[in-house]
Amino acid sequence: MIDTRRLIAKRKRQDLVFNVLGIICTLIGIVTLVALLLDLAASGLGRIDWQFLSSFPSRKAVNAGVLSAWVGSLLLMLVTITLAVPLGVAAGVYLEEYSRKNWLTTVIEINIANLAGVPSIIYGLMALGLLVYQFHLGQTLLVGGITLAFLVLPIVIVATREALRAIPTGIREAAYALGATRWQVIKDHLLPYSAGGIATGTIIAMSRAIGETAPLVTIGALTFIAFLPDAPVQSQFPFVNFKWLNSPFTVLPIQMFNWVDRPNNPENDFHRNAAAAGLVLILMTLSLNAVAIVIRYRLRKKIKW
Amino acid sequence: MVAIPAAIAAPPELKAVIKGLSFFYGDHQALKDIHLGLPDNAITALIGPSGCGKSTLLRCFNRMHDLYPGNRYVGEIVLRPGNLNIISPRVDPMEMRLRVGMVFQKPNPFPKSIFENVAFGLRLKGINNRHVVAERVESALRSAALWDEVKNRLKQSAYALSGGQQQRLCIARALAPEPEMLLFDEPTSALDPAATAHIEDLIYQLKDRLTIVIVTHNMQQAARVSDETVFLYHGEVIEADKTSTIFENPSKELTSEYLTGRFG
Ligand SMILES: Nc1ncnc2c1ncn2[C@@H]1O[C@H](COP(=O)(O)OP(=O)(O)OP(=O)(O)O)[C@@H](O)[C@H]1O
Ligand SMILES: [Mg+2]
Numbered sequence: 001m002i003d004t005r006r007l008i009a010k011r012k013r014q015d016l017v018f019n020v021l022g023i024i025c026t027l028i029g030i031v032t033l034v035a036l037l038l039d040l041a042a043s044g045l046g047r048i049d050w051q052f053l054s055s056f057p058s059r060k061a062v063n064a065g066v067l068s069a070w071v072g073s074l075l076l077m078l079v080t081i082t083l084a085v086p087l088g089v090a091a092g093v094y095l096e097e098y099s100r101k102n103w104l105t106t107v108i109e110i111n112i113a114n115l116a117g118v119p120s121i122i123y124g125l126m127a128l129g130l131l132v133y134q135f136h137l138g139q140t141l142l143v144g145g146i147t148l149a150f151l152v153l154p155i156v157i158v159a160t161r162e163a164l165r166a167i168p169t170g171i172r173e174a175a176y177a178l179g180a181t182r183w184q185v186i187k188d189h190l191l192p193y194s195a196g197g198i199a200t201g202t203i204i205a206m207s208r209a210i211g212e213t214a215p216l217v218t219i220g221a222l223t224f225i226a227f228l229p230d231a232p233v234q235s236q237f238p239f240v241n242f243k244w245l246n247s248p249f250t251v252l253p254i255q256m257f258n259w260v261d262r263p264n265n266p267e268n269d270f271h272r273n274a275a276a277a278g279l280v281l282i283l284m285t286l287s288l289n290a291v292a293i294v295i296r297y298r299l300r301k302k303i304k305w
Numbered sequence: 306m307v308a309i310p311a312a313i314a315a316p317p318e319l320k321a322v323i324k325g326l327s328f329f330y331g332d333h334q335a336l337k338d339i340h341l342g343l344p345d346n347a348i349t350a351l352i353g354p355s356g357c358g359k360s361t362l363l364r365c366f367n368r369m370h371d372l373y374p375g376n377r378y379v380g381e382i383v384l385r386p387g388n389l390n391i392i393s394p395r396v397d398p399m400e401m402r403l404r405v406g407m408v409f410q411k412p413n414p415f416p417k418s419i420f421e422n423v424a425f426g427l428r429l430k431g432i433n434n435r436h437v438v439a440e441r442v443e444s445a446l447r448s449a450a451l452w453d454e455v456k457n458r459l460k461q462s463a464y465a466l467s468g469g470q471q472q473r474l475c476i477a478r479a480l481a482p483e484p485e486m487l488l489f490d491e492p493t494s495a496l497d498p499a500a501t502a503h504i505e506d507l508i509y510q511l512k513d514r515l516t517i518v519i520v521t522h523n524m525q526q527a528a529r530v531s532d533e534t535v536f537l538y539h540g541e542v543i544e545a546d547k548t549s550t551i552f553e554n555p556s557k558e559l560t561s562e563y564l565t566g567r568f569g
Contacts, residue, residue, distance in 0.1 A: 100374055170413035174475070177367055177409075178426040178482065179402035188425070193416060302462070303416040 037282070044275025052276060056226040057255065061268045066277050068225040069255035072141070073210055073284065075229060075244060076251055079145025080152065080209050085202055087149070088156025092198075093186060095157070096164040116154035123151045124218025132219055139220040141229060142245040147215050152205035159201020163194030196299030203292035207285045213253040223258040225250045252281040319385065320345040320486060320516040321366070326380035326392075328361055328370070328540075335361040337540045339380070343533070348508065348517040350531035350548065352524065354568065358540040359520040363488050366391065366518065367405045368398040384486070403430060406479035407488040411495050412471035414463035414478070419455050422463050422474055426482035441481055448514075449477035450507050469500025476507060487511065489519040493526065505530050524564060528552050536560045 055065025091112075099105040127147035131137045167190060175185045191198075229247035233240055259274035321343040328336035335358045343349050351359040361370075368391065370376040378392040384404065391401050406426075414422050423442040432438055442459075446452040451473040455466070463474055472492060479487055489508065493501040508517060509530050521527050527534055527548065534551040536544045536559075544551060544560045555561045562568060 168413070170409055170411055171415060173369060173372065173407075174409065174413045174415065174478075175425070176372055177369065177402060177407040178478070179399050179429050180425075181399055184429065189415060 040275050040278050040282070043272055044277075044279045047272050047276035048279060052273075053280075057224055057258075061270045061273055064259075064270070064273055066252060066255055066280060068228060069250050069252045069277065070280060070284070071228055072221075072225070072249040073251040073281075075141055075232070076144050076148065076249065077206055077210055078232075079141055079245065080148040081202065081206060083145060083149035084152050084156050084205060085198075088153050088202075088205075089160050089191075089198060091153075092157045092160025092164065093190070096161045097182065097186060097190065112154050112157055116158070119214075120151055120212055121214040121218055123147055124215030126150070127215065127219045138246065139222070139248055140246045141249045143219055144216050144221060144249060144251075145245075147219060148209040148212060151212065151215060152209050155205040155208065156198070156201055159204070160194065160198050163197025163201070164190055166197065167193050193303055196296055196303070199295045199299075200292045203288050203295070207288045210251075210285055210288070211253055211281065213251075213257060216251060216254060217257075221254055222248050222250050223254055252277055252284070256281065318345040319343060321385065321391075322381075322383045324381040324383065326362075326365065326378070326382060328358075328365060328379070329377040330361075331375040335540050336365070339542050341535060341542060341545055343516060343518065345385075345516055346512055346514075347532040348512050348519060348530055349533040349535060350527040351518065351520045351535050351537060352522075352527050352563075353537035353543075354563065355522075357537045359537055360490050361540075362537065363490055363518060363520050364407075366486065366488055367402050367407050368392065369407070371398050403482055404484055405486045405488065406482065406484035408472070408475050408479050408490070408492050410491040412468055412475055414466070414471050414474050416462065416464060418460050419463050419466070419474060420459040423477050423481050426478060430482050442477075445477040445481035446474075448480050448511070449473045450503065451477055467500075469496050469503060472496060472500070472504060473507065476504070480511075484515060486516045486518070489517065491520050491522060494522065501526075524552075536563065538563070 052065045053070070054067050055063060056068055058064040095105065095109065099108075124147060127143060127150075131143045131146060132139060137143045171189060171193070172185065175189050180188070225248060229244035229249065230241055232242075232244050256274045256277040259270040259277065262270045264271055319342040323339050323341040323343075326336055326339040326341075327334060339362065351362060353359055364370055365378060365382060370378070380392070382391040383389070384391050384401070389396060389401065391405070415425065417425075420442055423445050424438050427438050427441055432441065443452060443456075446455060451470060454470060455461075455474075458465075463471060466474060472495075476492075492508075493504050496504065505526060508519065511517060512532075519527075519531065531548045534546065534548040535542055536551065536555075536557075538559060544555060544557045546556075550556075551560065552564065555564065
């Protein structure tokens, strides 16, 4: 009897220890993040205003802004998403629904898992060698988008496969039992039901891509861009315009890096600009994540297995 | 209570004939040389202990096994009219599934509206005219005794229905394309007694229109609804006969042992 009580007391102590340990670990993460954010906000928040968002870079810190950088980031995400989502979803659907298990698909699967772990600068090197030197596509938004699309492709593929796998067999069997072809099952059931998971994965991929610097520097994205690409939409027929794809570009993290790189100088405080650019970048990432959460919540409410 | 029409005088017409059917999950043989006739417009119950191959046999009728790799059929299941060998690799499973519908153990409505659940099978048959679809959805829901409960909320999600209602929705979904044969795999095992009785009634009424095969673990259910009963054991048909004969006067020792609960 007494023994049992001692045993239980001991177990409770272990429970408590682990509990406290867990809280500490969690706090380390949160505190670091908050400290970083506060530090960034302290130096950068005051710098963010309309002038900052609507100006091109300049030799004078007070005149400089992130216009070309945030527009570049946005357009780059547009290219990345339009390339990575169709490719990744199609690949995920193929691997999950069509491919038979054999050595070829096993090799492909291992490769996808490995691709997710390849350092991003390697993608940059590949793009530089293949797209810039071999195909002479130039150091453009299109090349940047292709590079980042390759980079995040594994994320989209894995998210698609997981979303498909979460669909219960009963649903699949019900659709097939009614006489649907594989394509009808995919189009009318599997894709709609996995849209939430795919969208979430896509946004995670985007928040990864938007912060990437190394591969873009590698392909030669510029750091000083004092113009905007042509607008993707225009007032005359055919209303869309693809010239912007061939435009040189810069993005927020590169702009930020460029400013951080300058010597600290209170008269011409580029470090403050860097902090402000960082805040803008974090804001963009957080809003992407917020969208992901809303989508997931909406679709989970509608479809739960 | 044995709900058997007193006399089926002439030998009933057969809807399907199984000849020498064996089935393999990879190397594992789950069905062994089965010979069987399924009478038209009648209910055939498949009974037997867990793991004897009831579901496996049932799922041969609509080629569900084709969905998974490594499965293999041997023999013939001839579907009439047309003498179509269902399990022949030359027969398109999509096409024969339009003739043979299925209702599963666990209600599995699509996460769509009630209406769209029933309409899906119609669209697969190429029926797209709005009025025709609406008509056929209504009549399928009526046949599944669900219409009155859902007619005012057809646009709502099927997940808002109770388990029993969901199962009747699944029956309506299977009925809408007007199959000639309907397969039920323990359709009431996830339901309470009231919902079970409701579904049994429904199945009983459906046999005027089509041929039914039902797998059940519930002996009373087999006795209540079926015309013919097939007793399976270790992948073999031990005995197949009129339900009254099987339950009152089985000819095999094993059958009576199973029915009296001495094993299984
Ligand atoms: N996908 C599968 N792969 C391999 N073997 C299987 C598979 N499904 C079933 N089996 C085996 O085939 C045999 C028959 O299974 P089946 O599901 O047809 O039994 P059952 O009579 O429906 O049983 P229950 O009453 O428990 O549903 C069992 O021995 C089972 O282990
Ligand atoms: Mg079974």
